[in-house]
Amino acid sequence: MSKMLNSKNIGFYSGIIAFMLILLFDFDPQNRLVTYTLAVAALMAIWWITQAIPISVTSLLPIVLFPLLGIMNGKDVSSIYFNHVIFLFIGGFLVALAMEKWNLHTRIALKVLLLVGNNPRNILFGFMFSAAFLSMWMSNTATCMMMIPIVLSVIRGIENEGMKKFQIALLLGIAYASSIGGIATLVGTPPNLSFVRIYSIIFPQAPDITFFNWLIFAFPLTVLIFIFVFLWLYYRYNPREKWNSINKDFIKNQYKALGKVSFEEKVVLIVFIAMAILWVTYSGIEIGQTKIPGWNQWFPRPEYINDGTIAILMALVLFIIPSNSRKGENILQGDVIMKVPWNIVLLFGGGFALATGFTQSGLSNWFGEQMSWAGQFHPLLVIFIITLFINFLTELTSNTATVEMILPIVAALAVSIKVNPLLFMLPATLAASMAFMLPVATPPNAIVFATNELQIKDMIKTGFVINMISVVLITVWVYLFAGQVFDFNIGEFPMWAAHTAAPVK
DSSP: OHHHHHHHHHHHHHHHHHHHHHHHSOSOTTOHHHHHHHHHHHHHHHHHHHTSSOHHHHTTHHHHHHHHTTSSOHHHHHHHTSSHHHHHHHHHHHHHHHHHHTTHHHHHHHHHHHHHOSSHHHHHHHHHHHHHHHHTTSOHHHHHHHHHHHHHHHHHTOOOGGGTHHHHHHHHHHHHHHHHHHTTSTTSSHHHHHHHHHHHHHOTTSOOOOHHHHHHHHHHHHHHHHHHHHHHHHHHHOOOSOOOSSOTTHHHHHHHHTOSOOHHHHHHHHHHHHHHHHHHHTTOEEETTEEEOOGGGGSSOGGGOOHHHHHHHHHHHHHHSBOSSSTTOBSSOGGGGGGSOHHHHHHHHHHHHHHHHHHHHTHHHHHHHHTGGGGGSOHHHHHHHHHHHHHHHTTTSOHHHHHHHHHHHHHHHHHHTTOOTHHHHHHHHHHTTOOOSOTTTSHHHHHHHTTTSSOHHHHHHHHHHHHHHHHHHHHHHHHHHHHHHHTOOTTOOOHHHHSOOOOOO
């Protein structure tokens, strides 16, 4: 405990010292705001990384420091903390909470396990598939917490000592799949939402990143990483013995214990499916030369509708429809609002404010100028380095905080060397969710480690290989396919990237 307090104290004072030292220098004689913003960014980065004070509290610093240092107007900074991306997160999270409240997520997981069969390979696949699918729509922490009791019950049914090592595969499979599934959708993990908003802040004229085109881009990559992780875990921990000892009726009995599908579960499932369909179809679908118009065309101002609009609409439906089994209640009650992770909302806001400060002060342009030397290297190499750096950095830091610190810098680098910013921002975002080596890297890693059924060396040895393969897959995938999905040529620098948010002199 004393060591933990010590490291926090060191981080706290290091942040303040770095802040004061930077203020003594003048990094851009033409624009003092560059130095001020860099000082704030250094303070926030150190406090975020060391967690000297709660991450959400650090996220409030721009509200105070930006106005005091003359970087931004206090009213403007405050308004950044709530926007359509925040409401996309809140709406999606409320639907996920409804799934938890009525146990729909457990039914889905057990149904998958019933369908896949009873041998080791199928059991591992079933657990991983369930976790990955649920984490596309729910918090990866909640997904892992829900799956752990089920997998521990299965583990207790393994009597053959020679199969004990397969327990490690099951536990790591749950943790890793919970992280992998999150990158497939915008609502799957906070870094994805941070990217969308920071991208629009820095490049206000850039085409929107919608739920649909993110899904088209990230879902196949998710499948590739999932397949590799599944095969690697099965190869490394394959019991190579017959699956004789487990009670074959265990999962069936667990499913039967849930009883018949309730009215509330049906409503939540319908709302969940409807929300996904509305997200995918609202702005239209393009397949080659064929374009299917979106349903937003039915409204007077289609451009006013976004993913956040849909998320809140579907959440509101759940607050309106009455419950059959609990008289006087609706599917969702007002008290569920307290379960929304407002600390993550504040973290989002702090990152968005920092990104706005980067552009408004001119710090982004300054960073780009300092890193212009990277233009002599091939973009593929730069993508690999960015992905590798963030992949291992996020083993020790919050993935959302990491993304919010790094994205404005890699965006500035892209503008400086005349490369489409998506080539650098996309891999930075994806890499932040691919931390598999340490218990502290992600909440799912910490949850499975806390079961005391595996050792840290198991996670490090297994996770290092997955880290490296995910870095390679992300690098190649972004370089080969990002342009096709988001409609740009790698060799062309887009006009919208030349028009970043104007700095305030």
